[in-house]
Amino acid sequence: MTSGGTESNNTALYGIASQKKGKHIITSSIEHDAILEPCKHLERESYKVSYLPVDKYGLIDPEDLRKELSHDTCLVTVMFANNEVGTIQPIKELARIAHEKNAIFHTDAVQAVGKVAIDVKGFGVDLLSISSHKINGPKGVGALYIKKGVKISPLLLGGGQESGLRSGTENVANMAGFGMACKLARDNLDQNISHFKKLTNRLVSRVINEIQGTTLNGHPEKRIPNNVHFTFLGVSGEDLIIKLDENKIAASTGSACSVRIQRPSHVLKAMGFSHEQITGSLRLTVGTTNTEQEIDDTVEVLKKVVKELRTVSPYKSKYNF
Ligand SMILES: Cc1ncc(COP(=O)(O)O)c(C=O)c1O
Structure with missing residues (x-):
């Protein structure tokens, strides 16, 4: 131990x-x-x-x-x-x-x-x-x-x-x-994996299809089933976290178990991400007690707050969202 x-x-x-x-x-x-x-x-x-x-x-x-x-x-x-x-x-x-x-x-x-x-x-x-x-x-x-x-x-x-x-x-x-x-x-591994996959597949497909300028980061298949990591171009992941928190959704940009002050993710840097891509990144994880309804609610909140943040983004003129 x-x-x-x-x-x-x-x-x-x-x-x-x-x-x-x-x-x-x-x-x-x-x-x-x-x-x-x-x-x-x-x-x-x-x-x-x-x-x-x-x-x-x-x-x-x-x-x-x-x-x-x-x-x-x-x-x-x-x-x-x-x-x-x-x-x-x-x-x-x-x-x-x-x-x-x-x-x-x-x-x-x-x-x-x-x-x-x-x-x-x-x-x-x-x-x-x-x-x-x-x-x-x-x-x-x-x-x-x-x-x-x-x-x-x-x-x-x-x-x-x-x-x-x-x-x-x-x-x-x-x-x-x-x-x-x-x-x-x-004992519950298979059941939990299916539950995680059902929720994260739904989250990924809805976010990618319904929010323009979004990518899923990490390997598309070789990944743990409870994790999704997105980049929303033209927004700051930090601002996104605050907005999500106001809507009672907990997310993180980098390592959730780090007590450090913010620094650009060494993981995304090593993966070759640009500063802008790193800034617009967000991690969401699901647990055994999450529901499909919560996924749908999260997608609706994300659609709203990403749109809001993009209207005040310094990258606004770069994209035509
Ligand atoms: C990959 C990895 N290693 C180590 C740790 C540290 O674990 P602990 O907080 O139990 O010390 C974490 C924390 O989340 C982690 O994600």
Whole structure:
């Protein structure tokens, strides 16, 4: 057990870096800060970190991983699904390539668990991070799957709880809640996926057909079913969020779990988006309790507020909406 995705990712990175001899880590340019920040810290500690590029859909080319790997590579860490645009990476193939050079393979699966079927053995991963609150469990709890035989150094030292991997008295109530959330996510996976798909398909087709100058970002098929990410040309995603909020619709531009002040999304930048495209971007996610009626209401609100914002947009003369 950990305190969430952030601790799981940090444990994987530091836990492997301090075990293995190699001083080279490979990750992607679109990871969550809970990977990028520890990577930056390790760079200051004389590790070399390579950041794999992505294409316009946010997908990594496995051949780029093959080119970067060396005998000094101790860890490859690539997220399962992106938290902004929802793109799913070819994890099985990436893990296989990493193993060809004896590197450990970790994946941040915080956004993927409960949205796609994950079989750690089938995917061949050594380490996998999960966060409870992404599957409707309690906040402040998560887990790091560690394959049998993979050696990892603990972040917390003390009384030796959790087989010495995380000292300190366990938060049993949180663990029980997380366990139940995992059980429900697994038992209801197929049903939840169909529900998410029904809602997001409806949202995407209505928005694209009914609001001009709109694109769906991320991969059209290789994506988690609960996420949609749009660019509305000629509007500011920030303004859009405020207007949506006034209509009781929660959306986000970048990472919803970042407490940072606004900065242009590093994910969209890595995907080659222009400043204007980044500015006009918005992420919407659906949950198990959302309804088709709520999707239709959201579309109606979006149609209205996008139109309003475009009338005062600095890009107004550029487009003929
Ligand atoms: C991909 C990804 N990794 C890590 C995290 C951090 O997880 P936590 O908030 O549980 O620490 C998040 C948060 O949403 C995330 O989306």
